[in-house]
Amino acid sequence: MTDRKKTTIVLLSGDYDKVMAAYIIANGAAAYDHEVTIFHTFWGLNALRKDENIQVEKGFLEKMFAKMMPRGVDKMGISKMNFAGIGPKLIKSVMKKHNALPLPQLIEMAQEQDVKLIACTMTMDLLGLQKEELLDNIEYAGVAAYLAEAEDGNVNLFI
Amino acid sequence: MTDRKKTTIVLLSGDYDKVMAAYIIANGAAAYDHEVTIFHTFWGLNALRKDENIQVEKGFLEKMFAKMMPRGVDKMGISKMNFAGIGPKLIKSVMKKHNALPLPQLIEMAQEQDVKLIACTMTMDLLGLQKEELLDNIEYAGVAAYLAEAEDGNVNLFI
Amino acid sequence: MTDRKKTTIVLLSGDYDKVMAAYIIANGAAAYDHEVTIFHTFWGLNALRKDENIQVEKGFLEKMFAKMMPRGVDKMGISKMNFAGIGPKLIKSVMKKHNALPLPQLIEMAQEQDVKLIACTMTMDLLGLQKEELLDNIEYAGVAAYLAEAEDGNVNLFI
Structure with missing residues (x-):
């Protein structure tokens, strides 16, 4: 164990605004020299999807879910006032105007x-x-790996 | 106070996926020998409802709420892609196929x-x-009991 | 740094029930002599809006968002069973009947x-x-200020 502080985030949500909040906190904590882990589960996994269509073998049920879920963060909705996709577009326009980093860049920065x-x-x-x-x-892991990080965490969040 | 680590979860959500995440984390933490508390509030209380119809005296307003809320976890929707109930059925089918424990068993395991x-x-x-x-x-308690647990908690989550 | 325990809450949600939960936990923790911080982001900012209409200069995009968002907590919906505004009214009636503090008073109490x-x-x-x-x-601040509080926090929640 090191002396660095630790931040862990369980990201279950697949809403653009919540994923953005998760990655802004994660990047902030990393800049503060925390060890940071984001554990993506359920709809949060969509943040990690490549945006191209990858051909893989799937069962019927899995295919249905995969079809219904957004491929990559640019296709996500927001948690409030989504208005059939107008909300996310509006947020992205405003972010551009204010020079805020869009989500794909926030994820890249986290990886860096x-x-x-x-x-x-x-x-x-x-x-x-x-x-x-x-x-x-x-990385690929289960709840045990998350708990191993979180039990020594200073900031543990569920988003 | 013991030396065991502590995990506390405030469960406000009544979505099948989020309740499932709460109980998977709780069961994992208990298996790691944490003291674990789940504090059920608002829609999270539905996870604790018996699935039969219990006759009790209620005022008019309370009756309306009770009617509108699902009785037990098997009637819960999911937080994304609920599609009028297709989503939860789909999740349950996939869980069965992958031998994942359904929610009622996760709750039973937590009690054990x-x-x-x-x-x-x-x-x-x-x-x-x-x-x-x-x-x-x-158990039945208020926010003070939750805070008494959480202030010594290692992993505190709000779901 | 003091020896007082610390509670921090990131409030992203603008749902009446979740904002209420945040402020009940915050007031409880303050009563327990914790140092308490609520960091309002995204829809959580609506909890801090004055309910009168304030005239300020805005760009077009900002005006659209501001219009779509509720001014003050009394106009918020709830996260489940909102039913076009019936849910929040119902909750408020039941709260009144049970002498529970409504949200504007919970916020006032937090300030006190x-x-x-x-x-x-x-x-x-x-x-x-x-x-x-x-x-x-x-107060007005960014993610760095939040992390400075949270890294020493005993109870850190994301709501």
């Missing part, structure tokens, strides 16, 4: 700062997501 | 592992829920 | 107990909110 991005293998199974469909340089 | 299940008395009042309608062997 | 209310300046920019529109006696 060695934030540990973990995909929850149990929910990957449930939602029929396969490693080929997710970003490179991420 | 001595996870402390607390029902928030203030929101029980607001939503018109009575002790007869909730599972046996749970 | 010296709970530190912070508005996230980055999301204020995104949503086009200006200081004139928010309550008096609050």
